Amino acid sequence: MSDQMSVHHATYELLRGLGLTTVFGNPGSTEQTFLRDFPKDFTYVLALQEASVVAMADAFSQVIGRPALVNVHTAAGLGNAMGSLVAAYDARSPLIITAGQQHRHMMITEPYLTNRDETLLPRPWVKWAYQPVRAQDVPAAFMRAYAVALQPPAGPVFLSIPMDDWAEPALGPAVIREVSKRVAPDAARLSSFAERIDNSSRPALVFGPEVDRAGGWLAAVALAEKLKAPVYNAPLSDRVSFPEDHPLFQGALPLTIDGVSKRLAGHDLVVVIGAQVFRYYPFIPGRYLPEGTELLHVTCDPDAAAYAAAGDSALGDAKLAIELLIEKVAARPADVAPAPLAWPRQVPATSNSPLTPNEAYAALSDVRPSDAVLVNESTSTMVQQAEWLPTVRSGSFFASASGGIGWGVPAAVGVALGDRERGVRRPVIATIGDGSFQYSVQAVWTAAQHDLPIVFVVFRNGEYSILKSFARLEDAPGVPGLDLPGLDIASVAKGFGLRAVHADTTDEIREQFTLALDADGPTVIVIETQPQDAGLG
Structure with a gap:
């Protein structure tokens, strides 16, 4: 000693x-x-x-x-x-x-x-x-x-x-050990999965956050293109694992049991890799899968495999599993590929006042740099975010994995610090609801202290819109505490040392966002928007 x-x-x-x-x-x-x-x-x-x-x-x-x-x-x-x-x-x-x-x-x-x-x-x-x-x-x-x-x-x-x-005195120098962070899937089991994929007439792929975490983005694209199979995002994914502008991409699965089943109708086999089967909320009953549809599930999480409501599972690293499947499945002809997803991108010629979320996101899409990373915690506008700010690169979308709010603002700080740690500079766009912003507003101080390249875009609709959407869905009228009057978000941000501005028109959004990209340190842009239903049903 x-x-x-x-x-x-x-x-x-x-x-x-x-x-x-x-x-x-x-x-x-x-x-x-x-x-x-x-x-x-x-x-x-x-x-x-x-x-x-x-x-x-x-x-x-x-x-x-x-x-x-x-x-x-x-x-x-x-x-x-x-x-x-x-x-x-x-x-x-x-x-x-x-x-x-x-x-x-x-x-x-x-x-x-x-x-x-x-x-x-x-x-x-x-x-x-x-x-x-x-x-x-x-x-x-x-x-x-x-x-x-x-x-x-x-x-x-x-x-x-x-x-x-x-x-206290130590026993001596600590012993440093290396440990593995990947577990390979059973090759024989993956072979049986590949055979079932080859025998299916219309398979679908569902990729979840484990794929992006494992570095499997390019492998996921290669598997989808070999199978010419439609690709869906898993419901409520906190990471995106497939380019949302790819011709095979078909959008995110709904959040409910009934919604998922209806969306997957017509597929005789669904292959879920790196996600739960499935993240459901709220409760809208239905069949877990369409009649006649089978499901294969690959995950590194034994618990997720155990509590899946349907399907046969294989345990293992998502990237390794996809690479094995690419080797084992047969290529399909081009004419079986689905029609590309058509986003309903319609913006009025004249802007509303306040702006609709659709208008605000459309303006942001005009000025978003191609290398920007998105941190999203505007829960009532998730559909508009995916439509106008699609994720097209690995490791460039982050959201809370738990459903609690208050994660997004400090997470944007963590993303920017992580980029700095690995020698990468890219703008961080944090799209945050005005209610969510209050949960962890003090985190912007850390962003200012470190001069981080973050643009906090706060949608100010004056209410907890997501909760009002749930109240309508759950037939729960008269719920108190869902309105947020009197929040001066820009003044609070300035008090923590940030540049903070209002942008009330699409032209002002484009102008202020461009200025924010050139600024030294973080900026908060407050955009007054109309409340809207989140479309949970």
């Missing part, structure tokens, strides 16, 4: 060796012993609330394709972070979330800021939660956390670390 090396030193050497040199956090008193003498080769990203901390790290991890390190404040900070932790878990983001714990010598008396039952609070939204039994186990716990977070299906893990552990 070394008399010189502390747990603090051994852990930072381990983190350095694993490439975990960016820490997302909001420092609390029980975390300061971890953060003391913060190394100059590490970066600390400060966010002003823990939900934003985790959402930034989530998106950052998705962009760089590696685990990210998060530090929150004991139970209180972890409680703040829980909403974003749900999103990170559903997005399969490999986060290592740490929280300080009270001094070991006092924990028996449950002093102020004790994290009671410390491993229970983050469950079930982490793969593993642990508090080391002794201080000397802290570095090894980080190594195990790294391995668990990265192995498929990836996801967040949690470590609770007593504040006095860092000064």
